[in-house]
Amino acid sequence: MAQRKSRTDRRIDLIEAARRAIIRHGIDGVQLSHVAEEAGLTSGAVLYHYPDLSELLVEAQHAGMERFYEQRLRQLATVTDPVSKLVMTIRSGLPTGPLDPDVRLLNELGGAAGRNRVYGVLLTSLYDRQVSMYQSILDTGSALGVFRLSGDSLSLARNLVALEDAYGYRITARHPVIGPDEAAELILSYARTATGNDLVA
Amino acid sequence: MAQRKSRTDRRIDLIEAARRAIIRHGIDGVQLSHVAEEAGLTSGAVLYHYPDLSELLVEAQHAGMERFYEQRLRQLATVTDPVSKLVMTIRSGLPTGPLDPDVRLLNELGGAAGRNRVYGVLLTSLYDRQVSMYQSILDTGSALGVFRLSGDSLSLARNLVALEDAYGYRITARHPVIGPDEAAELILSYARTATGNDLVA
DNA sequence: GAACTAGTTGAACGTGAATTCAAATACTCA
DNA sequence: TGAGTATTTGAATTCACGTTCAACTAGTTC
Numbered sequence: 292m293a294q295r296k297s298r299t300d301r302r303i304d305l306i307e308a309a310r311r312a313i314i315r316h317g318i319d320g321v322q323l324s325h326v327a328e329e330a331g332l333t334s335g336a337v338l339y340h341y342p343d344l345s346e347l348l349v350e351a352q353h354a355g356m357e358r359f360y361e362q363r364l365r366q367l368a369t370v371t372d373p374v375s376k377l378v379m380t381i382r383s384g385l386p387t388g389p390l391d392p393d394v395r396l397l398n399e400l401g402g403a404a405g406r407n408r409v410y411g412v413l414l415t416s417l418y419d420r421q422v423s424m425y426q427s428i429l430d431t432g433s434a435l436g437v438f439r440l441s442g443d444s445l446s447l448a449r450n451l452v453a454l455e456d457a458y459g460y461r462i463t464a465r466h467p468v469i470g471p472d473e474a475a476e477l478i479l480s481y482a483r484t485a486t487g488n489d490l491v492a
Numbered sequence: 493m494a495q496r497k498s499r500t501d502r503r504i505d506l507i508e509a510a511r512r513a514i515i516r517h518g519i520d521g522v523q524l525s526h527v528a529e530e531a532g533l534t535s536g537a538v539l540y541h542y543p544d545l546s547e548l549l550v551e552a553q554h555a556g557m558e559r560f561y562e563q564r565l566r567q568l569a570t571v572t573d574p575v576s577k578l579v580m581t582i583r584s585g586l587p588t589g590p591l592d593p594d595v596r597l598l599n600e601l602g603g604a605a606g607r608n609r610v611y612g613v614l615l616t617s618l619y620d621r622q623v624s625m626y627q628s629i630l631d632t633g634s635a636l637g638v639f640r641l642s643g644d645s646l647s648l649a650r651n652l653v654a655l656e657d658a659y660g661y662r663i664t665a666r667h668p669v670i671g672p673d674e675a676a677e678l679i680l681s682y683a684r685t686a687t688g689n690d691l692v693a
Numbered sequence: 694g695a696a697c698t699a700g701t702t703g704a705a706c707g708t709g710a711a712t713t714c715a716a717a718t719a720c721t722c723a
Numbered sequence: 724t725g726a727g728t729a730t731t732t733g734a735a736t737t738c739a740c741g742t743t744c745a746a747c748t749a750g751t752t753c
Contacts, residue, residue: 295700295749317603320520323741336701338742389606399603402518404665405596411665418662441685449670450655450682453662457654461619464605464612469650481651484642484685496719496730524711537731539712 293331302340305330309351314392318399318410321348349409355396356417362393363424373432378490380428381478384421384455385471386462394459401460421452432486439487447485454478494532503541506531510552515593519600519611522549550610556597557618563594564625574633575691581629582679585622585656586672587663595660602661622653633687640688648686655679 296304308330312321315329323344327334341347363383370376386394397417404411425448432438440447458474469477483490497505509531513522516530524545528535542548564584571577587595598618605612626649633639641648659675670678684691 292701292748298699301700315607317518317520317607319518322739324739333702334741335703335743339700342742344741395603395606398606401602401661401665402596402600402604404661405590405599406516406518408666414665415662415667418667442681446678446681449678453655453658453678454651456661457658460602460605460657461616461654464602464615465609466616466619477647477650477654480643480647481682493718493731499729502730523709525709534732535711536713536733540730543712545711 293336298340305337305340305347306351306354309347310355310392310396313348313351313399314395318348318352318403349413352396352400352410352413355393356413359393359397360417360420363421367424367428373428373435373437374488374490376428377425377432377482377486378479380425381451381455381482382475384452384459385474385478386459387471389463389465391463395463398460398463418452418456421455422448424448425451429486432488437486437488441485441487451478451482451485454481494537499541506538506541506548507552507555510548511556511593511597514549514552514600515596519549519553519604550614553597553601553611553614556594557614560594560598561618561621564622568625568629574629574636574638575689577629578626578633578683578687579680579691581626582652582656582683583676585653585660586675586679587660588672590664590666592664596664599661599664619653619657622656623649625649626652630687633689638687638689642686642688652679652683652686655682 305326309321309326311329312325316322316325321344323334323337326344326347327337330337337344337347363380366383367376367380370379397414400410400414404414422445426444429438429440429444429447433440433444455478458469458478461469462471462474479490506527510522510527512530513526517523517526522545524535524538527545527548528538531538538545538548564581567584568577568581571580598615601611601615605615623646627645630639630641630645630648634641634645656679659670659679662670663672663675680691
């Protein structure tokens with residue numbers, strides 16, 4: 292028998308297990324048994340904690356998103372100058388490679404968001420928060436005279452996040468020439484014209 | 493009994509039916525019975541033409557992609573000056589709204605491309621062809637002196653396609669403020685700095 | 694350490710989907 | 724027109740999954 296755990300501990304485990312199962316089988320392909328296997332439990336045990344699998348999946352997606360976003364914020368807090376912030380943020384929005392679990396998970400949402408309102412809302416809220424994050428970097432740099440913005444910061448920020456998103460897909464789809472480094476350089480080339488700064492950290 | 497059709501006609505029907513079924517249920521959620529229902533046939537009939545459902549799904553995705561791309565090329569051929577071409581192409585890469593079937597279908601590939609090599613290859617090949625399309629517009633405009641490019645045309649083209657992709661997701665996910673018009677304007681703002689042209693058609 | 698509680702298992706059951714295939718039907722062409 | 728062929732159906736079968744639940748186990752409490 293698998294190690295016994297408290298209700299809260301087990302729920303955390305299950306959310307992690309669901310995250311892995313989604314990455315492996317797709318948000319519409321995950322089965323109860325996949326989650327159980329990832330968690331090292333039987334289906335019955337999973338059902339004991341989450342009588343409705345779809346709720347667990349939503350929680351897993353939600354948790355994955357929050358983790359991704361919080362991690363970016365945390366990294367951001369380690370530096371102060373706007374140039375470093377911008378460069379670092381661009382990097383942290385890209386997958387480390389085709390197998391990056393965080394981005395793989397988010398990518399699963401793309402298609403489902405068109406069919407499922409809950410996923411649409413989740414994904415939209417992540418996008419908006421990331422836009423705010425970029426916008427505040429741009430505005431700060433602008434106020435300090437480091438950046439000379441080529442347009443309004445909201446539009447620039449929206450485009451930066453959009454580029455991240457798109458290259459995330461390219462990288463996880465294993466584009467033969469666009470990897471993390473190339474994608475970062477492509478986004479940086481946009482960021483340079485947007486900020487009028489060379490962005491050499 | 494459903495109307496009898498020739499092998500080739502029926503296969504075309506089935507590809508269309510599969511396309512609709514994928515949009516409705518997701519690439520990993522589609523079932524044989526969904527396709528059969530969309531086609532107005534029984535499961536047995538579908539299996540008679542496609543013993544392997546996954547092959548039909550790949551063909552449906554392939555056909556959807558080709559159609560999307562060919563349609564863009566055809567539109568592009570109706571105008572000659574680079575400014576009109578660029579503006580029109582940006583528009584034709586965006587969904588008409590959250591329900592746009594072509595983009596909905598493509599979005600289904602995003603997540604699956606990370607798990608399934610075939611889908612990864614399909615999606616990557618579409619991306620690359622779209623990049624070429626933009627690149628040729630940019631190069632022509634540059635040669636004619638209409639555009640003064642802010643960087644190499646390949647990078648600019650890659651970013652333009654990336655922006656289209658990303659806003660396609662935003663729109664199908666029903667972002668409350670980013671619709672087709674707003675997305676087009678955001679991409680255009682990038683295209684303006686990229687080409688040094690006001691892009692007023 | 695006995696009674697109680699919470700978590701887990703495994704087997705039984707029901708459901709729905711894929712698969713198979715013989716029979717029925719509609720078309721082709723001699 | 725009639726024999727032959729291609730397409731479709733519908734029923735039977737099998738399989739995989741979700742669901743339920745009684746029994747079991749490991750903690751917890753008094």
